[in-house]
Each structure stands twice: as C-alpha cells, then as structure tokens.
Amino acid sequence: MIVVQNHDIENENCNISHQMLFQTPVFEIEIKDIDNKKLLENVYKLKKIDPDGCQRSNYGGWHSSLFTITKEQDQDSIHLFTPLFEKLQYILPILPFEPTIVSFQKCVIWANINNKNSFNDRHNHPGCDLSGVYYVKVPSGNAGSITFYDPRQALSYSDHFVKTRYVGGERIARFPIEGNMYLFPPSLEHSVMPNETDEDRISISFNLSLE
Numbered sequence: 001m002i003v004v005q006n007h008d009i010e011n012e013n014c015n016i017s018h019q020m021l022f023q024t025p026v027f028e029i030e031i032k033d034i035d036n037k038k039l040l041e042n043v044y045k046l047k048k049i050d051p052d053g054c055q056r057s058n059y060g061g062w063h064s065s066l067f068t069i070t071k072e073q074d075q076d077s078i079h080l081f082t083p084l085f086e087k088l089q090y091i092l093p094i095l096p097f098e099p100t101i102v103s104f105q106k107c108v109i110w111a112n113i114n115n116k117n118s119f120n121d122r123h124n125h126p127g128c129d130l131s132g133v134y135y136v137k138v139p140s141g142n143a144g145s146i147t148f149y150d151p152r153q154a155l156s157y158s159d160h161f162v163k164t165r166y167v168g169g170e171r172i173a174r175f176p177i178e179g180n181m182y183l184f185p186p187s188l189e190h191s192v193m194p195n196e197t198d199e200d201r202i203s204i205s206f207n208l209s210l211e
C-alpha cells in the first residue's frame, strides 16, 4: 500500500497543496500499572448479580447493563470501574486535542465478556463525544480483533484509486492486548471478531461526554 504524505509540491509549473480532509483519530493506549485483577473480579461479580445483562451488538457472550457516572459522582464514590477511571482522568487531558480535554461530564460504561465464538456485530456509539474500549483480559490465541470500518462512504463503491493510494480501505483490524485501550470517535463503526479461544475475553466499553 502506498502512503501519500501530507506535503506540498511547488515547481515552475504549479503549486500543489495536498490537504488531508476528514481524518479519523484513533488512539491506541497502553495503560501501565492498572489494577486489572480488581477490574476482572468486579466484572465477574457484576455478571453474578446480573446474569442476563442486556442485548446490544453482542452475539453470544455477556453484555452488562449500562451504568451512568457523572463527574461529581466519580469524585467521591468508589465503584466497579474505579481503576479505569483513575487512568482516564490522567489520559484525557494529555490527548493531543486543541483545546485540550479538561475532564468528562458524563460517562456511560458497560462490561463485556466474550466467551468462545461470541462476537459483536458492526455498530457505532452515537450520542457522546468520545468512545472507548479497555481490555481487561485477552486470552492468547485468536481472541478476536476489533475491526474499524472506513467512514468514507465512497469507498463502498469501489473507488480503487483512493483505496490503493491512501491508508485505509474498507476496514482495519487491531488486535488488542491486555492493558490496551482504544479511544475513537463515536461515529466510527466497528465490530468484534469471534473469540476462537476457550477462555473469556473481557473488555470494558464506555461513551464519554467531555468538557
């Protein structure tokens, strides 16, 4: 695949300004020193309390009910996702946005347990500013990628010129590891491929309203 750099060309015949419009930011973040053991225990505790969970994009597996946490609540309460929140409060303000993110006003959060052969259909997360998923447990072997779909609709109509010259194409898969988090625009469609291993793959997903 040829990657076209974002640079200008000037010569005696013309000046060309190459402008990359409508770029899609995805942050792949390796979180250090997070209490994964606590998060793992809490997710299984949650499943015990609420074994049916709710049905969303998941086929098989378990999807917890949704929890809404506001900034005020988060400051004085310890909850199931505290180890992740402590890290998010550090990470959000250092993301390279201008103006920078101060904090979140609201977070809707849920846990996912994908057991063998379960997967998540293509979907997006409307109604918030930034979406994310954090991986508490990823078994070794093919535990399933998270696949992001190119939001440029024109590519659905076999725009070969664009596909072959720019990074992207119809989809890009990422293979998460434990302790990794992805942050992405809520509009970015994605799916989760089947977990082919015998162990659970555990993630925590969230939608942030930011300030």
Ligand SMILES: [Fe+2]
Residues within 6 Å of the ligand: 123, 124, 125, 190, 205
């Ligand atoms: Fe999702």
